[in-house]
Amino acid sequence: xxxxxxxxxxxxxxxxxxxxxxxxxxxxxxxxxxxxxxxxxxxxxxxxxxxxxxxxxxxxxxxxxxxxxxxxxxxxxxxxxxxxxxxxxxxxxxxxxxxxxxxxxxxxxxxxxxxxxxxxxxxxxxxxxxxxxxxxxxxxxxxxxxxxxxxxxxxxxxxxxxxxxxxxxxxxxxxxxxxxxxxxxxxxxxxxxxxxxxxxxxxxxxxxxxxxxxxxxxxxxxxxxxxxxxxxxxxxxxxxxxx
Amino acid sequence: xxxxxxxxxxxxxxxxxxxxxxxxxxxxxxxxxxxxxxxxxxxxxxxxxxxxxxxxxxxxxxxxxxxxxxxxxxxxxxxxxxxxxxxxxxxxxxxxxxxxxxxxxxxxxxxxxxxxxxxxxxxxxxxxxxxxxxxxxxxxxxxxxxxxxxxxxxxxxxxxxxxxxxxxxxxxxxxxxxxxxxxxxxxxxxxxxxxxxxxxxxxxxxxxxxxxxxxxxxxxxxxxxxxxxxxxxxxxxxxxxxxxxxxxxxxxxxxxxxxxxxxxxxxxxxxxxxxxxxxxxxxxxxxxxxxxxxxxxxxxxxxxxxxxxxxxxxxxxxxxxxxxxxxxxxxxxxxxxxxxxxxxxxxxxxxxxxxxxxxxxxxxxxxxxxxxxxxxxxxxxxxxxxxxxxxxxxxxxxxxxxxxxxxxxxxxxxxxxxxxxxxxxxxxxxxxxxxxxxxxxxxxxxxxxxxxxxxxxxxxxxxxxxxxxxxxxxxxxxxxxxxxxxxxxxxxxxxxxxxxxxxxxxxxxxxxxxxxxxxxxxxxxxxxxxxxxxxxxxxxxxxxxxxxxxxxxxxxxxxxxxxxxxxxxxxxxxxxxxxxxxxx
Numbered sequence: 001x002x003x004x005x006x007x008x009x010x011x012x013x014x015x016x017x018x019x020x021x022x023x024x025x026x027x028x029x030x031x032x033x034x035x036x037x038x039x040x041x042x043x044x045x046x047x048x049x050x051x052x053x054x055x056x057x058x059x060x061x062x063x064x065x066x067x068x069x070x071x072x073x074x075x076x077x078x079x080x081x082x083x084x085x086x087x088x089x090x091x092x093x094x095x096x097x098x099x100x101x102x103x104x105x106x107x108x109x110x111x112x113x114x115x116x117x118x119x120x121x122x123x124x125x126x127x128x129x130x131x132x133x134x135x136x137x138x139x140x141x142x143x144x145x146x147x148x149x150x151x152x153x154x155x156x157x158x159x160x161x162x163x164x165x166x167x168x169x170x171x172x173x174x175x176x177x178x179x180x181x182x183x184x185x186x187x188x189x190x191x192x193x194x195x196x197x198x199x200x201x202x203x204x205x206x207x208x209x210x211x212x213x214x215x216x217x218x219x220x221x222x223x224x225x226x227x228x229x230x231x232x233x234x235x236x237x238x239x240x241x242x243x
Numbered sequence: 244x245x246x247x248x249x250x251x252x253x254x255x256x257x258x259x260x261x262x263x264x265x266x267x268x269x270x271x272x273x274x275x276x277x278x279x280x281x282x283x284x285x286x287x288x289x290x291x292x293x294x295x296x297x298x299x300x301x302x303x304x305x306x307x308x309x310x311x312x313x314x315x316x317x318x319x320x321x322x323x324x325x326x327x328x329x330x331x332x333x334x335x336x337x338x339x340x341x342x343x344x345x346x347x348x349x350x351x352x353x354x355x356x357x358x359x360x361x362x363x364x365x366x367x368x369x370x371x372x373x374x375x376x377x378x379x380x381x382x383x384x385x386x387x388x389x390x391x392x393x394x395x396x397x398x399x400x401x402x403x404x405x406x407x408x409x410x411x412x413x414x415x416x417x418x419x420x421x422x423x424x425x426x427x428x429x430x431x432x433x434x435x436x437x438x439x440x441x442x443x444x445x446x447x448x449x450x451x452x453x454x455x456x457x458x459x460x461x462x463x464x465x466x467x468x469x470x471x472x473x474x475x476x477x478x479x480x481x482x483x484x485x486x487x488x489x490x491x492x493x494x495x496x497x498x499x500x501x502x503x504x505x506x507x508x509x510x511x512x513x514x515x516x517x518x519x520x521x522x523x524x525x526x527x528x529x530x531x532x533x534x535x536x537x538x539x540x541x542x543x544x545x546x547x548x549x550x551x552x553x554x555x556x557x558x559x560x561x562x563x564x565x566x567x568x569x570x571x572x573x574x575x576x577x578x579x580x581x582x583x584x585x586x587x588x589x590x591x592x593x594x595x596x597x598x599x600x601x602x603x604x605x606x607x608x609x610x611x612x613x614x615x616x617x618x619x620x621x622x623x624x625x626x627x628x629x630x631x632x633x634x635x636x637x638x639x640x641x642x643x644x645x646x647x648x649x650x651x652x653x654x655x656x657x658x659x660x661x662x663x664x665x666x667x668x669x670x671x672x673x674x675x676x677x678x679x680x681x682x683x684x685x686x687x688x689x690x691x692x693x694x695x696x697x698x699x700x701x702x703x704x705x706x707x708x709x710x711x712x713x714x715x716x717x718x719x720x721x722x723x724x725x726x727x728x729x730x731x732x733x734x735x736x737x738x739x740x741x742x743x744x745x746x747x748x749x750x751x752x753x754x755x756x757x758x759x760x761x762x763x764x765x766x767x768x769x770x771x772x773x774x775x776x777x778x779x780x781x782x783x784x785x786x787x788x789x790x791x792x793x794x795x796x797x798x799x800x801x802x803x804x805x806x807x808x809x810x811x812x813x814x815x816x817x818x819x820x821x822x823x824x825x826x827x
Binding site: 041046115124 | 329332333334336337340344357358359360361362363364366367789790791792793794796798799802803805806807810811812814815817818819821822825
């Protein structure tokens with residue numbers, strides 16, 4: 001546990017002192033603000049959908065490759081990964097600390113968007129559905145965690161951060177596009193196939209959070225899939241250590 | 244002879260690569276993304292016709308080829324080296340594991356699901372009424388079985404999607420019923436969903452049960468079948484869906500919970516409460532109120548007859564007097580009074596006195612003394628309004644439709660749903676009912692419905708016997724000015740309850756069917772009178788509250804400057820400062 005905390009602190013510090021971290025946060029806030037203000041000015045609705053509906057999967061999709069591409073690929077390219085792996089720390093601690101560092105940084109960026117929420121509240125006299133917003137933010141954190149764990153796994157596969165980012169980005173984007181495709185192949189359109197297909201898409205589960213509903217099925221989905229990618233990342237590191 | 248120089252494999256290193264190559268890699272990344280998406284979409288849709296719509300992605304195609312060429316060594320090296328091969332093995336194992344995991348999640352997610360509703364309007368939670376009904380299931384000796392029968396999928400993707408959403412909502416709602424019932428006592432409510440296009444043994448057995456019970460198997464697509472032993476109720480698709488006009492849904496978006504809960508109550512009603520309609524006083528023909536009676540039956544009330552000259556039966560949950568044309572005799576009034584004193588319940592519709600209109604009473608209903616004891620004073624005059632065009636005679640028109648709204652000052656439970664839904668009642672040939680000063684001790688009378696004081700500016704509403712008889716278009720000295728009270732409720736100390744409605748047309752099919760407010764009010768009145776106070780407030784359709792902010796264009800601009808430019812720039816400068824401080 002001590003190793004995990006120390007490594008997580010190191011990861012967080014490395015992001016907070018690097019221009020890349022602040023640049024990423026600035027881009028995040030710019031996109032978030034642009035979509036929010038345009039939606040809010042157009043609809044004037046004090047709703048979760050106005051604030052975090054599109055951002056929930058667009059921003060993790062765009063930013064998780066950037067946040068994760070350097071985590072393992074860069075260490076491997078610079079040769080510091082071998083040092084880390086020979087240190088008295090377990091693989092799982094390395095992986096979890098890197099994931100936690102990226103996730104906490106994302107949470108910090110997300111916390112800054114509370115300013116947007118309060119700006120919206122400032123222009124509304126009635127009672128805001130705070131519970132729904134809280135659950136919406138939880139959904140954003142969980143879907144970001146899933147993308148980050150996937151990005152971390154991809155980062156463990158490559159030496160080039162750019163390749164890792166590219167692969168992570170394309171895979172995540174493909175998943176997003178699948179969500180918008182109406183005419184998916186016939187065998188996925190009916191019966192159990194359809195249900196399984198829809199169940200595997202993260203956005204199906206994310207929408208429940210936007211609606212203000214915390215479902216154990218959705219929590220299990222995000223938790224287990226995230227854990228699964230982290231487990232795979234650990235296995236990759238283990239393979240490298242054995243080599 | 245010089246031997247050729249040995250070829251050394253190039254070691255991929257991004258940092259060693261020239262800037263141009265790295266730029267190509269970057270652009271190639273985006274090109275790869277675009278092409279990948281484009282190809283995926285076309286393959287998934289089974290058509291390449293939409294490829295042009297995604298042409299901006301394909302602009303990068305030449306750059307893609309070039310960047311792949313530049314990056315090829317990196318990519319190949321990642322998977323061909325000994326480490327890469329080990330990694331590849333992990334990926335293959337992981338892919339298979341992911342499939343198994345997703346399937347397990349699918350099973351777990353559907354079978355063992357719990358949820359928490361954080362919305363302020365509790366959109367995803369069952370209403371208290373439904374919970375009350377489900378709580379009653381735990382005492383059943385055999386379970387209620389609910390089957391949702393899905394029909395054929397439409398060929399139109401939009402229709403198919405709409406049907407899918409509807410199915411998902413119905414299924415989710417019924418699973419919620421099942422989960423809640425299981426939490427109280429497992430196995431008392433069984434829910435299954437079947438696809439009618441599949442030929443399974445279970446479906447065939449169910450079809451046989453439905454056929455045995457109803458002798459009919461048609462129109463079961465998207466229907467919900469409720470079975471309890473030999474008893475069966477079928478809720479068809481049209482009862483769940485909103486009315487659709489010109490492809491736009493109107494009316495309530497989703498009212499299945501009300502329908503389902505009522506159906507379960509109806510299915511379980513073994514000893515229904517008796518509702519007695521009085522006869523022998525020239526009451527309206529009950530056939531003209533078939534819809535109102537149907538609603539009572541659906542609420543598990545058993546319709547019976549209270550004949551003139553007899554005492555009110557002891558099993559009466561309530562007595563309904565539906566627009567008597569003749570006055571109650573002393574004996575009948577006394578019988579009704581005795582019933583009320585013993586905690587009886589009365590729903591009285593009385594009509595105005597208009598001897599010029601056929602079918603309306605020419606004398607009072609003879610229940611004034613009974614009602615006065617409960618603080619109610621019926622006025623059998625006519626409610627009318629000033630007639631606009633003098634060229635047509637300027638006479639009041641009693642047959643004008645009258646709109647009645649919930650009285651704002653009233654906190655009666657009868658009005659909760661009306662107020663929530665923003666509904667009003669519409670009827671015609673109406674009179675008035677006032678609060679009397681001669682109310683007995685412990686009696687709590689109150690007006691619940693009244694007309695607006697005016698309609699369309701200066702058209703005054705008033706109730707006036709003189710206006711009705713003399714056809715005057717001006718209020719007389721005995722006129723009751725608007726807002727005219729048209730319905731009142733009273734509660735006595737012994738548990739007796741009365742709802743008096745000034746005009747029986749409110750319950751007639753023509754008005755009952757066409758105006759939701761009439762239905763809502765009379766259902767609430769019936770439930771309140773029957774002592775089902777907890778059911779008076781009807782199940783509301785679940786829809787999100789609409790919250791609209793007040794924001795001017797200038798404020799939008801300020802938000803744009805602050806949130807889109809100010810905040811990101813501030814964060815960026817903070818980063819620059821931190822970076823500069825570290826360098827120094």
